[in-house]
Amino acid sequence: MIKSPVLTAAPARALIDEQISIRGGFLPPHCPVTVWARMHSDEGDLWEAFAHYNTNASGAFSLSSDASVGGSYVGCEPMGLFWGMQPAPGGREGLRKRNVETPFVVRISLLEGHVSPGEGQTTELAAVTAERWYLTPGVKRTEIRQNGIVGTLFIPPGEHLGPFPAMLDMWGMGGGLPEYRASLFASRGYASLSLAYIGHKDLPGRPNCLTVGDSYFKAAFQLLQDHPQVVSDRVGIIGLCFGCYLTLRIAVQTGVKVGHRSSCLILYLAAGKSHLFTRLSYPGAGHLIEPPYAPNVRESMWTYKPKKLFTMWGGHPAPHAAAQEDVWKKILDFMETNLRC
Incomplete structure (x- = not known):
């Protein structure tokens, strides 16, 4: 046959x-x-x-x-x-x-x-x-519009399994409220808050201008830290593009206590503890390194008024894909070591 x-x-x-x-x-x-x-x-x-x-x-x-x-x-x-x-x-x-x-x-x-x-x-x-x-069954998604904070909160499955370690997730100056990284964190067992800070209709001021300050980011961190299903001293921060600057600024300038990473890594370096700092380099990868197994975002619209402006983010498909796969594993391993264990 x-x-x-x-x-x-x-x-x-x-x-x-x-x-x-x-x-x-x-x-x-x-x-x-x-x-x-x-x-x-x-x-x-x-x-x-x-x-x-x-x-x-x-x-x-x-x-x-x-x-x-x-x-x-x-x-x-x-x-x-x-x-x-x-x-x-x-x-x-x-x-x-x-x-x-x-x-x-x-x-x-x-x-x-x-x-x-x-x-x-x-x-x-x-x-x-x-x-x-991007979501495993049972993840709870909640839109946050509280005390001026604009974001989306994801809580892992199993209400009786928490409280959970957590991540504050911030993207770049492209604006809006991308949720796919935060939703993956929740699918991996971390409460996560994707935070909007520019280019969102529910934020005050002009849509393409940064109109929030340190108090906004501190309040967002504390909202996550104070959540009943979050372990208050196991909250991390991750940023992409301009969000990287904000990540370091929150730890240094706003006075928040970032769990077991209670001093900024730059301060660790200044104190001579360079072994706590890991630098990763990926030749051929572009600027927007995101969760793996999705196409490289090589360009996107940056502004549309007064005229359309596209930004090229660079990177070649194969090395960029390899970078996204390797970085994501290292991020999850780092979180597992420093937030969960």
Whole structure:
């Protein structure tokens, strides 16, 4: 009995920072195939990636152990179909999750031969769907509009398992209220508050101006620290871009007690304790290093008035993807060591 070609993706439902094992089988030996992944952003734009593989003597292949010989990436890249995605022709750059309560739904197709999807007729041999989530089941999401503070609070699953260590999460001067990193922290067992401080409709003043000061950030930190499901002396801060400056400023200038990192790292360095400071360098990576297994945000709109202004963030897809994977593991390990243990 001749079996039909099969394509599997396991687990079919996973957090965005978890690897998926993609395999194909019941194919002719040493035959060319194409694996094609595509999904829609929250705004409806189509994103896609594809890669060329050759089956082994048993008529099988695995993205975890076999090398792509062409397409969106080359080499052995188990998650290349995800970080290698680009907008389809006519689509918009800058893939970022707006609604963390829904997954990215990725359709993965197995195509006959080495082909470029969208350029002529293709034959689909098999297909599978994978869900990529930012929230694990049971995470509680609460919008915060309290004492002038604008943010989103995430509490890990299990009301009777807390209190939890926590993270205050701040992004850059692009503004708004990105939630996807904070939601992942909560999915990993950390209460987290994603804090808006510029470019949000609920903040006072002009939308593209920084109108809040030290008291705002101190109040946000204390709101998180005083939450009944948070361990008050195990609260950390993470920032990206301008948020990095704010992270250090909160620890140095506002008088908050940052758990077991109760003095700023810069002060540790000044005190001659450079062994407490770790510097990571990733040649080829861009400015926006985010959670792994998502495409590199190479450009985004910075302002739209009085005219549209786009900012190029740099980075090459493969080294940027490797940097995001390595950094995320180091961040979680650092949090585990200094906040949970």
